[in-house]
Amino acid sequence: xxxxxxxxxxxxxxxxxxxxxxxxxxxxxxxxxxxxxxxxxxxxxxxxxxxxxxxxxxxxxxxxxxxxxxxxxxxxxxxxxxxxxxxxxxxxxxxxxxxxxxxxxxxxxxxxxxxxxxxxxxxxxxxxxxxxxxxxxxxxxxxxxxxxxxxxxxxxxxxxxxxxxxxxxxxxxxxxxxxxxxxxxxxxxxxxxxxxxxxxxxxxxxxxxxxxxxxxxxxxxxxxxxxxxxxxxxxxxxxxxxxxxxxxxxxxxxxxxxxxxxxxxxxxxxxxxxxxxxxxxxxxxxxxxxxxxxxxxxxxxxxxxxxxxxxxxxxxxxxxxxxxxxxxxxxxxxxxxxxxxxxxxxxxxxxxxxxxxxxxxxxxxxxxxxxxxxxxxxxxxxxxxxxxxxxxxxxxxxxxxxxxxxxxxxxxxxxxxxxxxxxxxxxxxxxxxxxxxxxxxxxxxxxxxxxxxxxxxxxxxxxxxxxxxxxxxxxxxxxxxxxxxxxxxxxxxxxxxxxxxxxxxxxxxxxxxxxxxxxxxxxxxxxxxxxxxxxxxxxxxxxxxxxxxxxxxxxxxxxxxxxxxxxxxxxxxxxxxxxxxxxxxxxxxxxxxxxxxxxxxxxxxxxxxxxxxxxxxxxxxxxxxxxxxxxxxxxxxxxxxxxxxxxxxxxxxxxxxxxxxxxxxxxxxxxxxxxxxxxxxxxxxxxxxxxxxxxxxxxxxxxxxxxxxxxxxxxxxxxxxxxxxxxxxxxxxxxxxxxxxxxxxxxxxxxxxxxxxxxxxxxxxxxxxxxxxxxxxxxxxxxxxxxxxxxxxxxxxxxxxxx
Numbered sequence: 001x002x003x004x005x006x007x008x009x010x011x012x013x014x015x016x017x018x019x020x021x022x023x024x025x026x027x028x029x030x031x032x033x034x035x036x037x038x039x040x041x042x043x044x045x046x047x048x049x050x051x052x053x054x055x056x057x058x059x060x061x062x063x064x065x066x067x068x069x070x071x072x073x074x075x076x077x078x079x080x081x082x083x084x085x086x087x088x089x090x091x092x093x094x095x096x097x098x099x100x101x102x103x104x105x106x107x108x109x110x111x112x113x114x115x116x117x118x119x120x121x122x123x124x125x126x127x128x129x130x131x132x133x134x135x136x137x138x139x140x141x142x143x144x145x146x147x148x149x150x151x152x153x154x155x156x157x158x159x160x161x162x163x164x165x166x167x168x169x170x171x172x173x174x175x176x177x178x179x180x181x182x183x184x185x186x187x188x189x190x191x192x193x194x195x196x197x198x199x200x201x202x203x204x205x206x207x208x209x210x211x212x213x214x215x216x217x218x219x220x221x222x223x224x225x226x227x228x229x230x231x232x233x234x235x236x237x238x239x240x241x242x243x244x245x246x247x248x249x250x251x252x253x254x255x256x257x258x259x260x261x262x263x264x265x266x267x268x269x270x271x272x273x274x275x276x277x278x279x280x281x282x283x284x285x286x287x288x289x290x291x292x293x294x295x296x297x298x299x300x301x302x303x304x305x306x307x308x309x310x311x312x313x314x315x316x317x318x319x320x321x322x323x324x325x326x327x328x329x330x331x332x333x334x335x336x337x338x339x340x341x342x343x344x345x346x347x348x349x350x351x352x353x354x355x356x357x358x359x360x361x362x363x364x365x366x367x368x369x370x371x372x373x374x375x376x377x378x379x380x381x382x383x384x385x386x387x388x389x390x391x392x393x394x395x396x397x398x399x400x401x402x403x404x405x406x407x408x409x410x411x412x413x414x415x416x417x418x419x420x421x422x423x424x425x426x427x428x429x430x431x432x433x434x435x436x437x438x439x440x441x442x443x444x445x446x447x448x449x450x451x452x453x454x455x456x457x458x459x460x461x462x463x464x465x466x467x468x469x470x471x472x473x474x475x476x477x478x479x480x481x482x483x484x485x486x487x488x489x490x491x492x493x494x495x496x497x498x499x500x501x502x503x504x505x506x507x508x509x510x511x512x513x514x515x516x517x518x519x520x521x522x523x524x525x526x527x528x529x530x531x532x533x534x535x536x537x538x539x540x541x542x543x544x545x546x547x548x549x550x551x552x553x554x555x556x557x558x559x560x561x562x563x564x565x566x567x568x569x570x571x572x573x574x575x576x577x578x579x580x581x582x583x584x585x586x587x588x589x590x591x592x593x594x595x596x597x598x599x600x601x602x603x604x605x606x607x608x609x610x611x612x613x614x615x616x617x618x619x620x621x622x623x624x625x626x627x628x629x630x631x632x633x634x635x636x637x638x639x640x641x642x643x644x645x646x647x648x649x650x651x652x653x654x655x656x657x658x659x660x661x662x663x664x665x666x667x668x669x670x671x672x673x674x675x676x677x678x679x680x681x682x683x684x685x686x687x688x689x690x691x692x693x694x695x696x697x698x699x700x701x702x703x704x705x706x707x708x709x710x711x712x713x714x715x716x717x718x719x720x721x722x723x724x725x726x727x728x729x730x731x732x733x734x735x736x737x738x739x740x741x742x743x744x745x746x747x748x749x750x751x752x753x754x755x756x757x758x759x760x761x762x763x764x765x766x767x768x769x770x771x772x773x774x775x776x777x778x779x780x781x782x783x784x785x786x787x788x789x790x791x792x793x794x795x796x797x798x799x800x801x802x803x
Contacts, residue, residue, distance in 0.1 A: 003027060003042065009086055010079050012040055028091060031076075038076060039092070043085045054085065061087045063130045063153040071121030073141070073149045094144045096151075097210070098137035105217030108251060112277055114140075115211050117148035119274035122207065125150070126200040126270050133198060135206035136187045137213065185226045185233075186219055190261050193230045201263040204273060208258025208266075212238050215251060220259065234261070268468060275476060276465045343433045343440075345412040345467040347384035349404065350374050352395040353427070354417040366418040367392070367501075368494035369427060369456070373414070376460035378602035379479060379569075382470040385602035386410060390636035392501075405434030408635060412440075412467060423448045423487070429459055431466060441466045449487035489522035496531055505544050511535060519557075526568055529561035533574035540772075541581065546740065547772060551582040569600035573609060580613050581772050584800050589613060604634035608643045616775050617802060620651035638664060642674050649681045650779040657681050670701045679711055684781040688719035706732065710745035714782065717752025725749055742766070744773035748782050759783075760791045767795060774799060 002025065007014040012029040018039060019026050029040045043054065058078070064087075065075040077088035097114070100106075106114070118140060125132065132139075132153055141149040189205035192198045212220040220238040223229040238259065254276055260266045267273040350373050355366035370388070377385045386408050394404055401413055416429035430442035443462060447455040457479045464471050464479075471479070492514045499511030512535045518528035533554045540550025555578050561571035576592030579585040593610040600606055611626035627640075627647040634640040645660035661678045664671060675694050682691035692715040695708050713728035729749040732741050747762035763783075766774050777783065778801045786792040 009040060009042070009081050009084065010077075012038065012086075012088060014040070029088075031088070037091045039089045041087045041089065058085070059153075063125075064089070066128050066130065067124055069121055069124040071117045071148050071150060072124060073151050092141050092143055092149055094142050096138055097140040097142055097148075097214075100142055101137055101213060101217065106214045108215065111211065111214040112251070113146070114142070114148050114214065115207075116274055116277040118150065118207060118210070119270050119277055121148070121150045122200075122203055123270035123274055125153075126203070131198065131200050132203050132206075133192070134184055134187075135203050135210065136184050137210060140210070185229050186221050188230075188233060189263070190234050191263060193233050199263070200270065201266050201268070204258050204266050204270065205260075205263075207270075207273065208255055209238075211251075211258065212255050215255070272465060272468065275461065275471060278461075278476075343411060343436070345431075345433075346382070346469070347386075347410040348377060348412045348414060348463070348467075349386040349391050349408045349410045349434070350377065350414040350416075351391055351397075351404070353415075356417045356419040362420065364494055364498035365420060365491075368497060369416075369418045369425075371497060372456045373416075373427075373429075373459055375569075375600070375603075376456045376479065377463065378600045379460070379475055380464060380469060380471060381475065381601040383464070383467075383602065384410070384633060387602075387604035387634035387637065387640075389604075389639065390634050393636050401432055401434045401437040409632070410434055414463065425449060425455065427455060427459060429463075431463060449490070450484045485527070486522040486525060489518045489525045489528055492518035492521065493525070493528050493531055496535070500535065500538070508535070508539060508544060512539065524564055526561045526564035526571065529557045529564065530568050530571035530574060533557035533561060533578075534570060537574055537577050537581070547582070547770065551578060554578055555582070567599060569596045569603060569606065572596040572599065573603075573606050576613075577609060580616075581775055582770070584775070586613075586617065586800050586802070602633055604630040604637065604640055607633065608640055611643060611647050615647045615650050616779050618778050620647075620653075623647045624651060624653075638668060638671065642671070642677070645674070646677055649677060649684070650776070650781070652684075652781065654681050654685050672698060672702060676707065676711065679715070680782075683711075683715055683718060686718075688715045691715040692719070706735070706741050706745060710742075710748060713749040714752045717749050722753060725753060742771050742773050743769060744771050744776075751783055751785060754785075756786060756789060759786060760789065760795070763792070763795060767799065777801065 002017060003009075003014045005014055005016065009029070011032050013032065015028040015030060015037070017025065017027050024041045024043045027040045027042065029038055030036075031038050061075055061078040064073060065078070068074070073092065074090045075087060076090065079086055079088070122132070122135075130153065132150065134152065135150070139150065139152045141151055143149060187206040187209045189198060189202040192202055209220040212218075221229050221232045221236070223232055237256075254273070258266055258273070267276070350370055353366045353370045353373075355363050357365075370391070374385060374388055374391070377383060378387075390408060397404070399407075405411070405413060411434060413432045413434040414429055415432060416427055419426045419428075424446060425448070426444060426446040428442070428444040431440045432438065433440055443459075445455050445458050461471075461479050496511040496514030496518065499507045499514060502508075512532070515528060515532040515535050519525055519532060522528065536545070536550045536554030536557065539545040540547045540554065544550075554574060558571050558575040558578060561568055562575065565571070572592045573596040576589050576596060579589035579592055583589075590613065593606070593613060596603070596606045597610065607626045608630035611623045611630060614620075614623035614626060624644075624647055627644040631637075631640045631644050641660065641664050645657050645664065648654075648660055649657035658678065658681055661674050661681070664674045665678075668674070675698050679691040679694035679698075682688070682694065692712060695712045695715065698708055709728050710732060713725045713732075716722075716728070717725035726749075729746060732746050732749075735741050736746075743762045743765035747759045747766060750756075750759035750762060763774075763777075763786075765771075777796060777799060783792070
């Protein structure tokens with residue numbers, strides 16, 4: 001019975017009726033206490049004694065009151081007066097989505113906007129264990145300011161509290177009958193139609209039906225009778241029409257994934273669904289054009305006519321296959337979209353992208369696109385991503401995907417191509433099940449050059465969604481952050497990276513100039529400053545530039561990069577290495593290493609550098625774990641293999657270190673640093689003749705150097721060949737009068753000779769001159785005979801090593 005105006009329910013005064021539905025009548029009312037208008041939903045008195053109806057009515061109040069989300073209608077109060085039970089909610093101004101759809105389909109961009117809000121509201125409910133179970137356009141309200149509110153949780157099931165409850169069995173009907181129906185035909189999931197237990201994925205199916213309706217203006221499942229509609233839900237896909245074919249492919253994919261008959265093949269959470277919609281909105285162009293945008297490559301003047309013709313045929317074929325896929329003829333959609341037995345992918349390798357420009361001089365650009373996609377994917381902590389060093393070895397490879405997967409230890413392979421025409425860049429990527437050589441997914445992305453980093457984020461997010469990898473809220477924010485770049489500065493940055501991938505001092509100097517050019521062109525280019533800092537660190541540590549010149553410049557560049565963008569892993573890593581090698585600020589270095597790992601969990605280099613730091617701090621087990629982690633992410637990298645050997649060596653696990661060094665030398669017998677470290681580990685084990693033999697091999701390969709001469713002197717000194725050792729030491733001292741020679745190298749010979757005070761004098765010089773070899777003091781076995789000396793302990797304390 002309708003309540004007359006002026007009726008009092010507690011402190012609320014009824015004003016006017018707003019509507020009625022299966023769960024009760026709704027009124028506009030005035031809250032006398034807070035002087036505000038509210039909405040009151042009242043359970044009809046005729047059924048107020050129905051325990052089942054009353055239970056569900058009160059459950060709605062509990063369900064909605066448990067939520068505090070801008071896309072869910074707020075509940076203010078619940079009460080009863082005599083036999084009248086009511087819920088007080090916020091008063092909404094606007095219209096339901098059903099009323100809005102009476103005017104026809106929505107635009108793709110408006111649909112994405114509304115759908116994202118609905119997905120966020122559902123995610124909030126599902127996180128509380130609440131399933132709506134009657135999601136439909138009537139229960140979605142569009143406020144005057146464009147905000148979506150989810151209404152009527154009257155059929156919500158508190159999934160944890162109600163498991164096994166007698167109230168959970170759904171009853172099917174063509175419309176929502178008062179107090180009986182657990183869903184509305186046309187929006188119910190197949191499991192609800194069958195009377196099976198329905199979880200949060202039933203809401204995702206209903207969401208898909210609503211999304212389809214917003215995009216096309218037609219219901220996804222609508223037949224003359226309820227039984228026929230239920231049969232369509234169980235056995236048919238939404239009808240195909242030109243309106244469907246004109247939709248952006250990305251939206252089609254989201255709709256069809258929501259409407260999968262098997263709950264396991266839908267989005268597994270509303271959060272993932274929201275992420276997919278946000279990625280779609282962020283990509284911009286995906287919402288403004290239809291199927292062609294996602295399936296065709298723009299013809300380039302540099303691509304031969306025959307190739308362009310082939311691309312056109314391929315695009316037509318894709319469109320035909322898409323039509324078949326949407327209709328799911330013979331189950332083809334499941335096969336094309338990888339839904340049948342789709343593998344679990346927890347590790348990925350991005351193979352070098354193909355350069356489609358037809359210009360070999362642009363190879364650095366396609367390689368740069370590969371690097372940047374790896375960088376973006378490396379931000380996801382739940383995914384192992386193989387580093388650049390390993391994947392670049394497969395450029396133009398003839399190896400099969402199963403072979404590559406086996407060698408890299410990955411489940412998934414990303415292949416792609418880069419086409420560049422003027423200011424436009426298009427990346428086409430495909431995801432493959434590597435072990436089984438099976439296509440899973442493909443898509444194309446296009447942006448102008450200033451948005452090229454955002455493009456890489458779009459690709460990374462889409463891949464994360466496709467393989468259902470967990471993405472934390474912080475990672476989601478970082479992937480969604482839009483970073484525009486100056487195209488000319490970015491070109492210089494990519495060229496700098498290309499130079500630094502070449503093993504020559506001349507190339508490195510060219511790379512340094514390229515990075516300096518990048519930040520000159522754009523003084524606000526954070527990534528350019530991070531690369532410049534890293535370049536100075538590399539050149540300083542390898543003695544290409546004097547340390548007192550390289551490290552201060554590196555530090556200034558790193559701090560500038562972080563001032564511009566505190567979320568750059570590269571900048572935090574450069575600053576960590578500076579704090580570690582140059583400042584000897586070990587607590588500060590560790591903070592920066594950890595921040596770099598947080599921002600880029602799969603970056604092998606970050607883990608490798610942190611492993612060295614931990615080793616030097618005497619934290620051997622942690623260091624070995626980090627070194628192994630780095631090698632897992634970069635299994636073909638000689639640097640990662642060598643670094644594991646070094647960490648084992650300075651963790652005093654000499655035999656394991658020798659085995660690791662020899663493993664590298666089997667493939668690279670002339671590698672300087674590996675043989676050099678092998679000689680040092682022989683000295684630590686007292687095998688001085690073998691150490692001297694390794695040094696001589698190195699002299700045959702690459703000639704004499706301070707490092708080799710001093711190490712030979714150390715081997716002679718420990719072996720008791722005092723004359724030979726002193727001769728080498730004297731030559732190094734003489735050279736110091738005209739050029740820099742590390743004091744640490746001279747100190748080591750004194751240690752071998754047993755002249756402790758002379759050795760400590762030279763270690764003091766190393767400290768005073770900020771010799772970067774000093775960071776090895778704590779873990780290097782050679783100075784072990786000095787560790788009980790008070791001067792040595794005081795020096796360790798001054799440097800800042802932990803006790």
